[in-house]
Amino acid sequence: MEAAKSVLGLSLFSIFQLNLVVSAADIYSRNDFPPGFVFGASTSAFQYEGAATEDGRTPSIWDNFTHPGNMHGANADIASDGYHKYKEDVQLMAHTGLDAYRFSISWSRLIPNGRGPVNMKGLQYYNNLINELIRNGIQPHVTLLHADLPQALEDEYGGWINRKILRDFTAYADVCFREFGDRVLHWTTLNEPNVFVLGGYDIGFLPPQRCSASSPLNCSKGNSSTEPYMAAHNILLAHAAVAKLYKKQYQDKQHGFIGLNLCSYWFVPLTNTTKDVIATQRANDFYIDWYMHPLVYGDYPSSMKKVAGSRMPPFSNYESKQVKGSFDFIGLNFYLTMYVKDYPSSLEMEHRDVLADMALELLLFQYNASTFEYPILPWGLKRFLEHFKEAYGNPPIYIHENGQRTRRNSSLEDWPRVEYLNAYIGSVLDAIRNGSNTRGYFTWSFVDVFEMLDGYESSYGLYYVDMDDPDLRRYPKLSAKWYSEFLKGKSMDRNGVIQLNDTSFLDAQFTH
């Protein structure tokens, strides 16, 4: 594709063909996907809404984390200003042709401080957003908690390391189901807890920034040996409690679905030696099976129980029954494929954290740190989806996030993102043709947002948000044009035939 890019530099909007001979199987359109398959795009409350202190919202752990300047000095006080610009954005979604929009609710906007009375202004915001989506024929897919736990609950009892969180999370979910469940049919309890447990309780570089004092980040509180396992346990129990509430009290009348979201890489052994092949299995255990095994079989994988020993809380019979089968679908965030190398010496450490328990090293495939762009390896997503088919009885899956990272200030002509979407959406089709029960695909992100790992240095959006403009005007990138044409039925060639000769969409400024 490098050659294609330089061709494009000269003649950006002409029809071009990389492959003169194209086999039929390389061409796909949305009509090749099963009936009812939904295509959408995602954001999350903290990363999109802004209005951090407006109308009664109180801080989340991400507000407190970003305010001392932990994220290159960036914070999400304004972010994409979605709190004020949601109507305009829903018009853009309709214009783009999205079937569905995935967003999350800010717990501390709906219930300030995490517990107690509902904030009427927060309730009104989410009702307005949901109504606007429905009016435009766009399905709302809602996540209850996308990392932004109310700071008040962290301060009061330590958030996810305390079982008290089960009661408060369930009460919050109850408000959401009661108030929005007549219109929202797809509920996700938590966004990628598997990654945030490692970042927030083991390494400690993400909120709530807990880790052992002896670990490289020298956190002021925490225990990387035990707390990640405790937090994950409480997360699974809280997910199960909320799923049970939905199934018992709401599902019969609201007819919706509930699931949990996980984020993972696809893993391949660095070499074909037995030790790297086994280490690759371990990587799947720690990233996926840690959560999926309890959800499908009611207990942790035996390999993990063996290595973590008493640091891994056991499920009681009652808990095991609650957790087993507590989902209608699994949401997956997928961006990258990683090489796995065995690293047995970490098992010799005296106080092992989860990373040491994994006893492996992860290595990125070719990656250009100057452009930030992710390598395009679509077979990784196909294999990832096939793994869910093989290991977990082929559950319904929604791809909740998948997208290309670029520098925030790079060109609106975001060819790397067009290439990425073109290739990965094709790989989802391949997986479906090979039996995967995937029901929907959401790209991350609809507009540029505050990125949790990069602040405003990188972006994934289909639409650029001009942060130098006080009105934060949105501008479509080429990827918005590509996705829109795909959604409207145009045939795409995964090997590179891209026909984007109509430049009007790219030049248009949307001023609704």
Ligand SMILES: *[C@@H]1O[C@H](CO)[C@@H](O)[C@H](O)[C@H]1NC(C)=O
């Ligand atoms: C979190 O942020 C709020 C608002 O800035 C502040 O009042 C509070 O003290 C902070 N809490 C912690 C634990 O840093």
Ligand SMILES: *[C@@H]1O[C@H](CO)[C@@H](O)[C@H](O)[C@H]1NC(C)=O
């Ligand atoms: C973490 O907790 C375990 C179990 O309570 C304890 O043995 C260990 O010393 C603690 N580690 C740190 C670094 O505090």
Ligand SMILES: *[C@@H]1O[C@H](CO)[C@@H](O)[C@H](O)[C@H]1NC(C)=O
């Ligand atoms: C960790 O931080 C504390 C307090 O800032 C400091 O006293 C201590 O020396 C630090 N430890 C390491 C290993 O950096």
Ligand SMILES: *[C@@H]1O[C@H](CO)[C@@H](O)[C@H](O)[C@H]1NC(C)=O
């Ligand atoms: C490992 O074996 C597979 C199948 O034989 C092969 O495709 C792959 O290239 C090998 N990988 C390495 C790193 O040698």
Ligand SMILES: *[C@@H]1O[C@H](CO)[C@@H](O)[C@H](O)[C@H]1NC(C)=O
């Ligand atoms: C990374 O990408 C930039 C821009 O395309 C290019 O100039 C540079 O040579 C690349 N670096 C590497 C190490 O590939």
Ligand SMILES: *[C@@H]1O[C@H](CO)[C@@H](O)[C@H](O)[C@H]1NC(C)=O
């Ligand atoms: C984009 O930002 C990077 C660093 O943040 C900077 O080095 C580069 O010059 C910027 N490019 C443009 C076109 O502003």
Ligand SMILES: *[C@@H]1O[C@H](CO)[C@@H](O)[C@H](O)[C@H]1NC(C)=O
């Ligand atoms: C289909 O998936 C199975 C695993 O479930 C895999 O072994 C097989 O290679 C895949 N077939 C194709 C044609 O991709």
Ligand SMILES: *[C@@H]1O[C@H](CO)[C@@H](O)[C@H](O)[C@H]1NC(C)=O
């Ligand atoms: C774009 O190309 C298609 C053929 O691929 C053609 O039918 C269409 O008229 C062209 N549109 C414009 C605006 O040139």
